[in-house]
Amino acid sequence: MNESSAVQFGAITVVLLLVAFYGGTYLVSHRIRKKKENADQYMTAGNKIGFGISAASMTATWIWASSMYASAEAGYTYGISGPIHYGLWGALMILFIYPFGKRIRAVAPRAHSIAEVMYARHGRSSQLMLAGSNVVGSLISLMSNFIAGGVLIAMLSPFTFIQGVLTVAAGVLLYTLWSGFRASVLTDFIQVMAMFGAVAVIIPFIFFAADFPSAFETGAQNLSPEQQSFFSSEAFLNQGAPYIAAVLAYAIGNQTIAQRLFAVREDLIKPTFITATIGYGAMVIGVGMFGVMALYLGFEPTDGDVNNIIPEMAASYLPAALLAIFFVMIIGALSSTADSDLSAMSSIMMADVYGQNVAGKAKANPQTMLLVGRVTMLLATAAAVSFASLQLSILDLLVFVGALWGALVFPVLASFYWKKVTNKAFTVSVLAALACFVPVRFEWFPLSGAVGIFVDLLSVVGIAVILGLMCFGFFGMKVAKVVAVIAAVVSAPFVIGFLHDYATLSASLVAYAVSTIVCWAMSVRGNAEFDFALIAQRTGNFDDDAAAGPADAASTANPEPTTVGDTR
Amino acid sequence: MSPLAMTLYTLMWPLIVLAVMGVIGYAFFADWKKARESGQDII
Numbered sequence: 372m373n374e375s376s377a378v379q380f381g382a383i384t385v386v387l388l389l390v391a392f393y394g395g396t397y398l399v400s401h402r403i404r405k406k407k408e409n410a411d412q413y414m415t416a417g418n419k420i421g422f423g424i425s426a427a428s429m430t431a432t433w434i435w436a437s438s439m440y441a442s443a444e445a446g447y448t449y450g451i452s453g454p455i456h457y458g459l460w461g462a463l464m465i466l467f468i469y470p471f472g473k474r475i476r477a478v479a480p481r482a483h484s485i486a487e488v489m490y491a492r493h494g495r496s497s498q499l500m501l502a503g504s505n506v507v508g509s510l511i512s513l514m515s516n517f518i519a520g521g522v523l524i525a526m527l528s529p530f531t532f533i534q535g536v537l538t539v540a541a542g543v544l545l546y547t548l549w550s551g552f553r554a555s556v557l558t559d560f561i562q563v564m565a566m567f568g569a570v571a572v573i574i575p576f577i578f579f580a581a582d583f584p585s586a587f588e589t590g591a592q593n594l595s596p597e598q599q600s601f602f603s604s605e606a607f608l609n610q611g612a613p614y615i616a617a618v619l620a621y622a623i624g625n626q627t628i629a630q631r632l633f634a635v636r637e638d639l640i641k642p643t644f645i646t647a648t649i650g651y652g653a654m655v656i657g658v659g660m661f662g663v664m665a666l667y668l669g670f671e672p673t674d675g676d677v678n679n680i681i682p683e684m685a686a687s688y689l690p691a692a693l694l695a696i697f698f699v700m701i702i703g704a705l706s707s708t709a710d711s712d713l714s715a716m717s718s719i720m721m722a723d724v725y726g727q728n729v730a731g732k733a734k735a736n737p738q739t740m741l742l743v744g745r746v747t748m749l750l751a752t753a754a755a756v757s758f759a760s761l762q763l764s765i766l767d768l769l770v771f772v773g774a775l776w777g778a779l780v781f782p783v784l785a786s787f788y789w790k791k792v793t794n795k796a797f798t799v800s801v802l803a804a805l806a807c808f809v810p811v812r813f814e815w816f817p818l819s820g821a822v823g824i825f826v827d828l829l830s831v832v833g834i835a836v837i838l839g840l841m842c843f844g845f846f847g848m849k850v851a852k853v854v855a856v857i858a859a860v861v862s863a864p865f866v867i868g869f870l871h872d873y874a875t876l877s878a879s880l881v882a883y884a885v886s887t888i889v890c891w892a893m894s895v896r897g898n899a900e901f902d903f904a905l906i907a908q909r910t911g912n913f914d915d916d917a918a919a920g921p922a923d924a925a926s927t928a929n930p931e932p933t934t935v936g937d938t939r
Numbered sequence: 940m941s942p943l944a945m946t947l948y949t950l951m952w953p954l955i956v957l958a959v960m961g962v963i964g965y966a967f968f969a970d971w972k973k974a975r976e977s978g979q980d981i982i
Contacts, residue, residue, distance in 0.1 A: 403980055403982055416982055420982060421967075421970035421973075421981070422970070423964070423965075423966030423967030423969065423970045424982060427963045427967065430959075553982050556982060557981070560967055564960060564963075567956050567960040568960065570953055570956050571956050572953075574949070574950070574952065575950060575953055583946070583949070584945065587942040587945045601940065646959060646963065650956070650959040650963070652955075653955035653956045654956055656952050657953055657955075660949045663949070
């Protein structure tokens with residue numbers, strides 16, 4: 372741990388800051404607390420939250436402690452283009468997802484998770500594959516945020532890492548447990564305001580305190596030509612490109628995003644996503660500039676650990692009052708994502724496991740659902756705290772899960788637009804993609820010779836699929852096909868014979884390619900003609916109080932998905 | 940990039956953050972006021 376910044380705050384100061392933060396968020400959540408919570412509101416807040424809360428919540432959820440640390444690391448490693456290759460692509464993924472989000476809401480206006488919609492569209496195996504990946508991803512994210520909190524508290528106070536982890540876990544659980552998603556999104560607003568306010572003050576303060584802009588001249592020799600280039604190919608290939616592939620999958624496979632998609636008022640999806648895009652991008656790229664400044668200053672993080680850049684830069688240049696604001700900023704970032712992860716996991720267990728698979732939609736008891744949700748939060752917190760002590764490589768796990776989700780992107784999206792996709796095509800394509808992804812990712816055999824070329828060919832298809840999907844949402848099928856073909860033709864000379872050396876990126880692209888090829892091949896000649904109107908009937912509220920709409924009566928009357936013409 | 944360009948590149952992000960903060964904050968309090976007037980919870 373960094374000796375120079377150790378014990379920046381006394382124990383009492385840190386306790387007061389944590390009590391103020393978590394006590395304040397608890398009081399806010401207490402104001403909206405209801406003695407008898409509604410199960411559907413616990414999961415999606417009644418599908419009608421306004422623009423202010425939804426935009427704040429989408430932004431706060433997408434920003435987590437690791438995204439700030441990783442952006443600074445990108446700036447420190449790749450120079451001036453590094454933060455762009457982290458923050459811009461992450462931001463644009465929010466933007467690229469919104470046309471799909473509008474379609475998903477149009478066909479399933481009162482759903483709680485995409486997995487629930489997959490049950491209505493296909494059946495149990497598709498639903499459970501998506502739900503399972505959602506839970507794993509959220510658990511890793513939760514653990515990562517607890518670890519970030521533990522590290523920060525250990526670095527800036529006399530408390531230990533484990534004490535820090537337990538404090539953050541207890542604080543988040545305290546305000547999220549009773550009201551679930553409603554508490555999560557309302558406190559997100561306060562947390563994102565705190566984060567934005569802190570960034571707006573801290574970046575300019577450190578900039579001038581560290582003798583910038585003159586340090587841009589005096590420290591220029593600390594940067595390599597690649598680090599000084601705004602168009603660094605090294606930054607794109609090592610940081611930007613893998614991130615583009617992973618984050619598109621994240622946006623589709625992550626229940627925290629889907630939950631907000633189903634919660635926001637339907638006519639506010641577009642402004643919500645656009646505002647979150649800009650807010651996330653500016654915040655994360657701005658924090659990434661700490662890494663660039665550190666590079667110009669010749670700043671050496673303790674033990675060479677790039678995760679120390681942000682806290683050590685803050686500890687070196689900020690006075691105590693601003694350091695306290697910085698502390699709150701990081702705690703806010705990790706808490707907002709941690710409470711979202713808890714809400715995401717609880718809704719998956721409530722709707723997808725208990726509601727659809729244990730009790731059945733018609734017989735599901737709303738009070739039991741709430742109990743399932745709260746017990747899930749408690750168990751998930753206990754598991755995340757336990758795993759946090761194992762010191763696993765979080766970023767490796769997240770990149771793995773993100774790439775894994777690449778196998779789901781095409782089958783999930785195609786299921787919302789293409790009537791011919793069946794449960795069999797969905798399941799087989801995802802399993803086939805995983806079967807190809809794992810050996811490539813872990814290099815179970817040498818990626819050389821003909822095998823390497825074959826992997827590169829699949830990577831070309833993967834690139835075409837990703838760019839085609841991005842364009843499809845905005846411009847439709849014709850443009851998507853043209854862009855996909857151009858992407859394949861342009862990328863092929865650079866990819867074939869070269870890209871298989873980058874196993875992480877190749878594996879992710881292979882997952883996209885294989886799932887797309889198999890799903891398409893199994894569907895294109897089929898005679899299934901799914902009626903998308905059935906999804907709205909088969910998804911909907913579980914709690915039969917005033918929140919229930921007309922769609923719910925139909926869903927209760929017809930709980931089992933029996934697709935018209937579906938040959939699964 | 941020149942020092943001036945780097946300065947603008949570094950300091951533009953907190954300015955954009957401030958602008959988004961204003962947009963979200965304004966929208967939140969507008970929603971809050973509307974909810975209070977109609978006697979409902981904001982969430």
